[in-house]
Amino acid sequence: MASRTRRHKAPQGARDGSRRRVPMRLLLPCLVLVALMAMLMLRGYVHSEILADHRIRPEAATDKVPEKILDGGPVIDTRGGRTESLRIPDHRLVLTFDDGPDPQWTPKVLDVLKEHHAHAVFFVTGTMASRYPALVRRMVDEGHEIGLHTFNHPDLSYQSKKRIDWELSTNQLALTGAAGIRTSLFRPPYSSFADAMDNKSWPVTRYIGSRGYITVVNNTDSEDWKKPGVAEIIRRATPHHGKGAIVLMHDSGGDRHQTVQALDTFLPTLQKQGYTFGNLTEALDAPSAHTEVTGASLWTGRAWILLVSASDAVTGVLVVLLAVVGTLVIGRFVLMLVLSAAHARRVRGRGFRWGPAVTGPVSVLVPAYNEAKCIENTVRSLTASEHPVEVIVIDDGSSDGTARIVEAMGLPGVRVIRQLNAGKPAALNRGLANARYDIVVMMDGDTVFEPATVRELVQPFGDPRVGAVAGNAKVGNRDSMIGAWQHIEYVMGFNLDRRMYDMLRCMPTIPGAVGAFRRTALERVGGMSEDTLAEDTDITMALHRDGWRVVYAENARAWTEAPESVQQLWSQRYRWSYGTMQAIWKHRRAVLEKGPSGRFGRVGLPLVSLFMVVAPLLAPLIDVFLLYGVVFGRTEQTIVAWLGVLALQFVCAAYAFRLDRERMTHLISLPLQQILYRQLMYVVLLQSWITALTGGRLRWQKLRRTGAVEAPGGPVPRQRTRTSSSDRRPVG
Incomplete structure (x- = not known):
């Protein structure tokens, strides 16, 4: 199931502009969705008499009816x-x-x-x-x-x-x-x-x-x-x-x-x-x-009965799945609310400390591929850090002068390492080999840190059991509708989750935008792996299996540039979903491991599989049955039930925003996010499932950046033109 993160030559049809066939991994999800909707419509049509006219005409005159009748x-x-x-x-x-x-x-x-x-x-x-x-x-x-x-x-x-x-x-x-x-x-x-x-x-x-x-x-x-x-x-x-x-x-x-x-x-x-x-x-x-x-008429009738029976069977299965996803969604919400509150009370409690304060310098690794639009802001945010750092920018074969920009800045404590394009994991391992310090911070080339981010991020290493720390990734370009939806997702879906997983001691992912690792822990598990497209999830699971604790530092904030178009968002989430599935499959044997290192396999891996793969795949059933209920069922009761689910989500989102000290105004777009954004994520996840099951290979895709994201109170970014289409090449 693993897939190497190597560049592949573009197909001839893509280079010369000729017509290409729709990939099966795209066509198949569409066909599955159309088939399911057709089954539901047929079932509703047969069961709910949607076309029925129940008016009853009053009696009329009889003078035109023959007497003998x-x-x-x-x-x-x-x-x-x-x-x-x-x-x-x-x-x-x-x-x-x-x-x-x-x-x-x-x-x-x-x-x-x-x-x-x-x-x-x-x-x-x-x-x-x-x-x-x-x-x-x-x-x-x-x-x-x-x-x-x-x-x-x-x-x-x-x-x-x-x-x-x-x-x-x-x-x-x-x-x-x-x-x-x-x-x-x-x-x-x-x-x-x-x-x-x-x-x-x-x-x-x-x-x-x-x-x-x-x-x-x-x-x-x-x-x-x-x-x-x-x-x-x-x-x-x-x-x-x-x-x-x-x-x-x-x-x-x-x-x-x-x-x-x-x-x-x-x-x-x-x-x-x-x-x-x-x-x-x-x-x-x-x-x-x-x-x-006999003949064709008979077979047409039998086909009709077969389709009606199939629609009943499909709907019955979907109802069971709806009950499953309803249980998972409500269970996840309850867990998040209870455990995130417990996490906040613990880490914000008077006198709480991870251990002795960590004051020694740390190494910050910045893998970069064609990040000319962002890299200057990234590096300057690091040099403004309140914690002593060395900055290592690993230029992974960029063609836009990324390395030259960093070198021209002439900042002390900033080094540039050049290599041929080999992928993000290889770039991180190269940086790790050249790092001077035992604690290593990793970030993306399009991310900016607040001055206190590194200091907050490394304090949990005062506990010798901690092998890695997840920071608080924030969406910097949240003013657009797509950006606002991702902002809600980051605050509610990611950071609230991390609080929950921290309490359960089974954090599944150290975000690539802001994470820190104990160098000895990385070396024990063999460094960053190229086996999956989600190297951050892969390394986190490996650390759990090696017996290390992975925790969440809520005040270690990093500001990242989220995708600004549906196509870029699709590409990013497709890679994330597929990479997560690869990581789960790679570490599947963790469920059989015993002892403290097996806790992730017993608790974390099942929860990650349920909440990050199964539940998101089934979650759109709520909206499907909303549409079904409005068209074929009891409209008022259906709408009330859906509003109840939305209200529960709003409560969780509002609580997450309160914990992160975010303004509530962005939650205005939450209903649209649930209706539109979630459907996009569903199709992406379904496509990832099909790619995984059919043994398909997925490439990295370079997202277009603007370089306009900065940390609050940070330097004003230089205005740059948008990346041209020629820059949209693999990160690794």
Whole structure:
């Protein structure tokens, strides 16, 4: 999994400007995201009836409805221009069930029908048939008839012909996928007796007939949906004087235990009275309403059912992952708040000392590659240090005169070491070999220190157990939106984390912008490694495994220039994420180590994996389900839940800002950071996962700098033009 930080020759397409293919590591995350969103949209579409129109039209005039329809039976046939009305013969009952299938009540209804050797007609909706295809297949296998009840259960008198066709065809698609059949039976939602047909519903009935369907209403309503009691359901469902009837019942839409109990009494009672319970076509001695589907139409239906099932499965997994990430996020927030408060009380307590004051000089290593825009500010900030330092600038093959700028400054105590471009770890090891002192401070070439930074950074070395110290990296260019978002991230996500990890004694990373090391500790673990792109995380984990303590110095502030464009931010975080994964993988055996040196493996490595890799990867599920809930669910409750999470994040952020003595004004952009910035970080992390899993190699990328960052109260930086595109080369 490790990858060397070497420069690679740019591909021909990049040099000559020709068209390049989208890298798989970019294409695959996009395809994964599109697929997941499609699954969620399909699930919401089928489950939440997002396109449903639940308006119910009031009664209208009936003067345009033929008398023989109003006075006729419950079966209306307008196919081929006919206007016929059919009645059910005496002593024949056709039980009909609307709105199913339901996973709880439909099987119980089917069990009762099977026990009493009765058949029925189930008018299914497309949404329910798509979700529970096995129940539809069972209905057909046990000899029952199926009818359409539209896909989304709208009042069709409000709908256009195009929408009616869509309701019918999609309902048939679900039926075909579930049972391999089509049906010619149809029942309009919100329908009643034939004499309730009016001037609004009659044109719909005629149009339905022109599409090849027989409209089935009812003439005996059990009103079981009112739950009036078992006896009352039976009374209302029983026809008078041996008349035939179509009985309306429901197997979905709520609690149907009264319907099931009523059936168990109703069926044997009326069978003893000479009634038969058959399908509609059996009662009318007509051909079956079912037609077997074959060929492409059958496979299209099956594909629909497969996609709906897949969307349910994917959503179920995402819900579990959402619960996991919710637990991780809340757990992390609680840990950060509790442990960071404890850390602040400890290090700010009266009389707290790490040990004897560290006053001896230290070596400061500044690896630099094409840092002409920043290097002067960096070096001058070091020479203004309140602590004695020697400054070693390691020029890693710069082509912009970085080394000449430092040499021209002619400052005492500042040395320049030149080398061919070999990478940042090699530059740091070169500097370490030339350092004079036992304590070594490392920083980036685009960072500036406050006068007290070095002094504050090295005081923890008064404790001989301390092998490294992490400083407090601050975003200097925070005036832009992207800069403000990174400022929030640095204060809340990094420094609050470091306080927590310090208390747990498993600090995962010494930031490259501001960190200090005991030289003997570095030498014991072999110095800076080129095995990963996150050499700072790699060396920190190595020190833990060697038994050293790694701590956080909150007052050792360094001001760094954060990326100012989405592209630069993407490049930086992609490298960080991928390098962190490499470091975790490299030190995975730490979980098996015992003794004090194994604490990081037992505590730190699992926490780093959960909080820095797994949780950030899953965190956008909160926003995904926010969108899902707003579109398909209970909008108000969803928004309230999301605002609750945002409020928790705001509390943590405000507390972190208070600990760092930062102004709260930048937290105004926190909601946008959570909505936009986090999604970018998610895609970057997903891309890093794919690169790691596919064995891809990632190069260093040089970020464009302006040299405009300075420490508060520091020297005014010289105004320079922006780095040209030719300077955007690897740091290492």
